[in-house]
Amino acid sequence: MKDETSSRDHVGSLERGLAVMEILARHSAGMTLTEMAEEAGLTRAGARRFLLTLATSGYATQSGRLFSLSPRLLTVARTWLGGASLWTFAVPIMQEVAEQFDEACNAAVLSGEDVVYVARIPGRRILSVALDVGTRLPAYCTSMGRVLLSGLAADALGTLLAGAKIDRRTPKTITDRALLAKVIDRARTDGFAIVDEELELGLRSIAVPISDRTRRIVGAINVSTQSARFSVEAMKHEILPVLRKAKGRVEEFFLV
Template sequence: MPEVPSMRDHVGSLEKGLGVIEILATHPAGLTLTETAERAGLTRAGARRLLLTLVAAGYAGQNGRVFALTPKLLSLSRMWLEGTSLWSFAEPFMRAVATEMNESCSAAVLSGHDVVYVARIPGARIMRVALQVGTRLPAYCTSMGRVLMSGMTQEQLADFLGGAVIEPNTPKTITDRHEIARKVRQAAEQGFALVDEELEIGLRSIAVPIRDRQGAIAAAINVSAQSARFSVAEMETAVLPPLKRAAEKIEGFFTVQ
């Protein structure tokens, strides 16, 4: 049995610091000192010390009055993912989808303004962008990114897109923030997001959310397909059903944890 720490062994400042990290992780666009203190139940002075410590250690960055986590935190996550991964349980379901569709199936979470791949079953086709666990892609032009953003409030989404660097990857990339927001709201209503050649010409992808036991979007799972193999309509009729079934099975794991 694990040892139960006594109050003498309990490091309150570490617990508070981890709490601040968790709060910042749920606000990718960042928070001000006052917002962080309020959400963490800390004084402004206490929150300031913790935030500046995270900045000094490189785990958070400061842009004016706003504090946000940095990619350095991903180095810890990646080491953990390469060891005992929570996503290892999802791979059989993802592999079944990839085999049925003969295309890649991936899972990702949101980090900053990017999606970070946490699991991936590659397909047979060759992509311009090499993808693997730990790869980051911009959220605004990816199907998983739009699904993950669909869990945000309207205000959170506006802040998120306002702070994102949005550039065209292809002639089809949507760069108008209002139009991206409309696509995200559409994803929230439909329960999936489909992106057509916005990341790479010849590549279509469709994604659905993975929800935790509270019903919040914890991750996203997608299938990326060659546009020559699947039309936009076929992505919804042929690819979406097995993808949804896999997502439901993966969500079952979150429910029992």
């Protein structure tokens, strides 16, 4: 009965229409009616009806014999993405990273002197730092904080560091403001940051920035681990390439 109901509710013409849209999306230079009929497995009459319907509704344009998708589809995508935090769509990608290394993968944005966690996939190894979505940590001694700070203009960064509360969290914490500025500048040049036991002894993390379509840094993702699990060099050679691939996938949501 369930299969019969599903079949009865299935709108085949809508499915074929969506397939036509997907095919048009793969042919940015446009397609003729004949080309669409062949690729979609439709008759010329059927392809014509779908293409003209898309054109009439504003989802496609016609120039001579060629049909192309219109920018209206981007408006629909932006409306959909705007209905939920873009970081929601990053979670499955972060989950893959976390599972590959059996470590935590986190995402954060900059809020004043702090980073605020906006997504988190916990690792199996327990650390004393209690982290969750909404957690705030000082930007100056965290890997995500440093790549986020690297997106600030020089004068804005100088002002922030001058007024920031900077404490020595561990014997390794960098507290000299001039040295911090250099470390952040290095993160800007390298495109990543590693923090080695500056927030907590035994905790290392590596982060990469997330940029929007204007190339402005809007967030960061990282992998955090116990120092006994990964050396700094191992993080560069093993974790960083995976993080960079994840960065590219996450940024697709911010480029719409």
